[in-house]
Amino acid sequence: xxxxxxxxxxxxxxxxxxxxxxxxxxxxxxxxxxxxxxxxxxxxxxxxxxxxxxxxxxxxxxxxxxxxxxxxxxxxxxxxxxxxxxxxxxxxxxxxxxxxxxxxxxxxxxxxxxxxxxxxxxxxxxxxxxxxxxxxxxxxxxxxxxxxxxxxxxxxxxxxxxxxxxxxxxxxxxxxxxxxxxxxxxxxxxxxxxxxxxxxxxxxxxxxxxxxxxxxxxxxxxxxxxxxxxxxxxxxxxxxxxxxxxxxxxxxxxxxxxxxxxxxxxxxxxxxxxxxxxxxxxxxx
Amino acid sequence: xxxxxxxxxxxxxxxxxxxxxxxxxxxxxxxxxxxxxxxxxxxxxxxxxxxxxxxxxxxxxxxxxxxxxxxxxxxxxxxx
Numbered sequence: 001x002x003x004x005x006x007x008x009x010x011x012x013x014x015x016x017x018x019x020x021x022x023x024x025x026x027x028x029x030x031x032x033x034x035x036x037x038x039x040x041x042x043x044x045x046x047x048x049x050x051x052x053x054x055x056x057x058x059x060x061x062x063x064x065x066x067x068x069x070x071x072x073x074x075x076x077x078x079x080x081x082x083x084x085x086x087x088x089x090x091x092x093x094x095x096x097x098x099x100x101x102x103x104x105x106x107x108x109x110x111x112x113x114x115x116x117x118x119x120x121x122x123x124x125x126x127x128x129x130x131x132x133x134x135x136x137x138x139x140x141x142x143x144x145x146x147x148x149x150x151x152x153x154x155x156x157x158x159x160x161x162x163x164x165x166x167x168x169x170x171x172x173x174x175x176x177x178x179x180x181x182x183x184x185x186x187x188x189x190x191x192x193x194x195x196x197x198x199x200x201x202x203x204x205x206x207x208x209x210x211x212x213x214x215x216x217x218x219x220x221x222x223x224x225x226x227x228x229x230x231x232x233x234x235x236x237x238x239x240x241x242x243x244x245x246x247x248x249x250x251x252x253x254x255x256x257x258x259x260x261x262x263x264x265x266x267x268x269x270x271x272x273x274x275x276x277x278x279x280x281x282x283x284x285x
Numbered sequence: 286x287x288x289x290x291x292x293x294x295x296x297x298x299x300x301x302x303x304x305x306x307x308x309x310x311x312x313x314x315x316x317x318x319x320x321x322x323x324x325x326x327x328x329x330x331x332x333x334x335x336x337x338x339x340x341x342x343x344x345x346x347x348x349x350x351x352x353x354x355x356x357x358x359x360x361x362x363x364x365x
Contacts, residue, residue: 088365176365201362204295219343220336221361229335230296231364241365267336269359271294274306280357281342 006053008035009046013055019065026058032146043146044102048076059144060100071257072100076146078256079103081168083156083184085132086110087241088198088248089174090121090139095249097140097147101256104140104147105166108132109155119238156180161187170255172248173197173217178225185210185217194261196251198244202234203273205244208282209251209261216265216282239272286313287352291323294359300329314350321346323356335361 012031018024027035027050036046047057051073056064060072067075080101082089085108096104110132116123122135133151140149152164156175161184165171171188173195175181181197188195188210195210197217210216247268251261262268265283270276292309293301304310314323320337324330324346331346338357339348350356 084365086365174365176363178361178363181363198365199362200364201295201360204362206362221363222335226332226335226361229361229363231362233296234364236364269294271306276307278357279341280338284343 002039005035005039005041005049008038009050009053009055016058016061018056018061024061024064025055026061027055028058032057042148044076044148047100047102047146048073051076057100057146063099067099067253067257074257075100075253076102078169079105079167080252080256081105081107081165081171082136082174083107083161083171084174084176085122085136086116086174086176087119087200087236088245089172090123090132090136091242091245092172092174092198092248092252093136093140094121094143095245096252097144099249099253100144100146101252102147103150103167104136105150105152105164105168106133106136107152107154107156107161107164108136109153119236119241121242156184158183158186162190165191165193168193170194170196170252172252173199174245174248176231177228178221179227181217182221182225185215189213189215194255196248196255196261198248199229200236200240200244201229201231202237203240204230204234204269204271205240205247206267206269207244207247207251207263208265208267209255209263211261211264214265214283219282219284220267240270243270243272287316287318287350288313289323289350289353290355291327292355292357293329294357295362296360297329297333297358300327309355318350319347320344320350320356320358323350324358329358333360334358
């Protein structure tokens with residue numbers, strides 16, 4: 001980075017209280033956009049350049065304390081694929097973009113229908129009939145334009161998935177059938193990257209994290225998976241996709257920042273009807 | 286006979302109406318019973334049970350149950 005860019009960043013920096021009330025040098029979104037435009041950098045590059053000179057993009061100030069500077073840098077440098085942009089995927093995209101995951105690959109061949117509106121964050125009246133991935137691109141641009149999104153408006157399948165995952169370091173399972181989820185597990189295994197799984201039905205939801213070779217979803221759904229799960233009867237109301245998406249986002253952030261997952265080989269099962277949580281072991285040993 | 290603790294989740298709960306949402310119920314089974322025997326005895330269709338956990342660890346439906354075992358039964362959950 002040139003000294004000129006560093007000076008431009010530093011002269012726009014202003015102190016704000018961070019964790020424990022200790023001042024942190026920050027730069028506003030508008031200040032960053034000015035520096036990026038003047039230096040011919042992308043917003044993401046400008047954010048990385050700011051972190052290099054210990055000026056934190058202000059939008060990440062409340063990440064600090066949970067994430068550190070190095071963690072924030074790792075997020076900005078990372079690419080995560082989100083497969084499925086419905087109830088789970090929309091909320092996952094939102095969480096990852098706000099956290100500052102620098103590159104997202106979103107995959108979904110579906111378009112919004114009115115029955116999506118009860119729960120899908122990206123679904124609006126204006127989006128009805130339009131591809132879900134287009135709504136994802138627009139939402140990320142509105143929330144955090146530093147995040148670079150590659151959108152694939154196609155149905156995930158065994159043939160296309162390994163290539164679609166692109167440079168992703170982690171992939172998020174936000175699909176809606178057992179069979180597709182097993183296909184995604186195979187693709188993630190082929191690419192050698194962790195898969196963060198979430199699924200919902202009615203008041204309940206589950207999440208687990210699969211490292212390459214674990215094949216945890218095969219344990220969960222069987223080698224010959226059923227056509228659908230309990231959601232066929234219980235539906236998919238608003239609270240559970242939001243809840244399970246949050247668990248998936250947390251697992252991704254920990255994987256990317258080197259903390260490691262909390263749910264490898266473990267099924268976290270959350271029941272909002274009874275207000276209970278279960279941790280169950282999915283490894284056969 | 287042996288005593289085990291049974292917990293049903295999500296849509297499987299409809300096979301034991303009136304069971305409290307939290308906690309399980311104690312079930313008496315003949316010695317040597319498997320998870321499948323438990324399902325048959327409770328009138329729960331085996332195809333609806335996707336995953337069985339014994340003492341919180343995933344186990345095959347053919348797993349023999351021991352006195353005091355806790356059995357958690359789940360349907361497939363796959364919505365998004």
